[in-house]
Amino acid sequence: MKIALLGMGTIGTGVYEIAQSLPDVEVKWVLEKRFQAEYITDDMNVILSDPEIELVVETMGGLHPAYEFASQALASGRHFVTANKLLVSAYGVELTKLAREKGVAFLYGAACGGGIAYLANLTIARGIDRITALGGILNGTTNYILDAMQTKGSDYAAVLAEAQSLGYAERDPSSDVDGLDTQRKLILASAVGFDRWFKPEDIPTRGIASVLPLDVTWAKTHGLVIRLCARAERSADGKVSACVEPTLVDRHAPEAAILSNVNYAWYEGEKYGLMSYIGQGAGKDPTAANVLRDVRSVSAGHRYMTSETCVPGVPDNASAVERYYLRVPAGTAIPEDWVQLPIHSGEWDVYETNPVPVAEMHARMAEIKSAFFAGIRRA
């Protein structure tokens, strides 16, 4: 199959390199402004007007012009494979509709899970089983930070700086540490697993930027480990809850064994039970390999990751409750039914709450940036 590659950044270079070793995939064109070669063009029309191009791979990232290129490629009857979670979480409904109209593929396995073939497997599992819950540790940067704080006792700023110097964190780390990257991935997984396209603003999302060594210490002394977890659950009546938040997991839980920048993605089905996938959630080679897996799977006739009945939806967190570890500035008013007395007080009030509605916890803490909270999931 002759393909075009949009963007020759880290992932794009990886895709180009691996494709050289595959007998059935030929990168005929690369869209890129920065380099020159016979196979490089800076004009999307060159690609669109080449009848030999059957499939377009997008690895540029960002919303624009990725969205315009995706629309053009699909409208022209080309299959489209992308690793761009921002693009798919924002325009997944529309691009899937366009792809279905044109009868071409729209796959984005590397956009959630990086090198882990999570969405590809979830797509297949969903066709056989009823998925009841899904989620995981979907961001390597935050896991690297939390793991280093936990195992080395370092503080947040020092570990973040170290992660930045290693290339594990962006210079502007907010998308990772605020949980937005994880949230986008949860949007993709929920669409595949539950047939609902959620919007970012509808998913209660809290990151780890406010975590302090004292939070880590509290976790440790209680046999718990802090992880940033995404989670969506479908109740018996079909409602789907979804949130992204720091979570205190048992030190023997699989999440606790996820170290450094490794990712952990899981789903649970009525037949399959709990199925988990662990691997590199980012990085050039793993992500590029997963992009090429999607390309191969287009050749094998695979077309869409969501079902025809997948529609825009809003998570229903009405019945989602959780016991929380909560640390707020001393004197912060806390609803009486959440908890009676702080378990520690000083500069910070620390609470272990009763079961509290997830949405309410997120909403109340939205303005208290220095607060840290984490759902407690004991084994």
Add this chain to the structure above:
Amino acid sequence: MKIALLGMGTIGTGVYEIAQSLPDVEVKWVLEKRFQAEYITDDMNVILSDPEIELVVETMGGLHPAYEFASQALASGRHFVTANKLLVSAYGVELTKLAREKGVAFLYGAACGGGIAYLANLTIARGIDRITALGGILNGTTNYILDAMQTKGSDYAAVLAEAQSLGYAERDPSSDVDGLDTQRKLILASAVGFDRWFKPEDIPTRGIASVLPLDVTWAKTHGLVIRLCARAERSADGKVSACVEPTLVDRHAPEAAILSNVNYAWYEGEKYGLMSYIGQGAGKDPTAANVLRDVRSVSAGHRYMTSETCVPGVPDNASAVERYYLRVPAGTAIPEDWVQLPIHSGEWDVYETNPVPVAEMHARMAEIKSAFFAGIRRA
């Protein structure tokens, strides 16, 4: 697709039930002697002579008549899907050859990993990447026993009896506890990942039947956990080593987080890095769901799990060495270059060895049934 199902035992019943919910799969015939119904026959010829049957699923287990039925089904131009590791490890070379000659599929994803789509993913990964190592905890019964000994301090016989009463262990548990079930699965995985069909007798294999509470205690006090692990590795020059043995893993290693009867299957590729899969390695519904995944994948055009270059081979353990924990009856002679002095002596001599050739350790201990040894893999 109209299919026939050979055997209505636990897995077969699961396949039949799940297939009822799938619009594209119809179980037209079930081969079974014990029950009667319109769709049940006890005559394989009824199935072979029905031109509507495109695919045969085998869930009877055992070598015969499974082998004869597989040959007949493939020879008659039917796709063949099986969950039978005994069949595939013994006749995989021949049945794959026959399937290729007839241009029909031969898939066996549920035969290694149960509900985990390990071989299916390994098949795809192998086509993109160079697999360098693979293995895992591939037997739930032994993991249940080891985990219970580790966490509850019970002794082997008591836990085995409990596992038998829960249906996690067979009345004759030897295939599980002696590592033979794991070994058969490693044969399948090595064929897919490394293009080599190994024979059972060529893979150094040691089970857990001799494990004592004192071995578990030694592991615990050293921050280690005992697991029964399969492992095959490909060296830079293409040689593949393979063995099945108890292994002492760091208590923070992913293997240590695999509890109860859960399975853990992994592979490592030059591009992908380490990819791991955790889930139900046995049981009616997960295994049946995975069988139907293979059926679906035949519809999608997938045919074989091994490549055309896959040939019979012998594992090369010449350069495989390992440090071992070793417990032998007091006074047992141990090669001097393995270790100088026991770290404990009494009824048993306990050693932590220098790096010892894997094949030599297995060979020397083959006759000492009461001995227990485990490769030490610290983080």
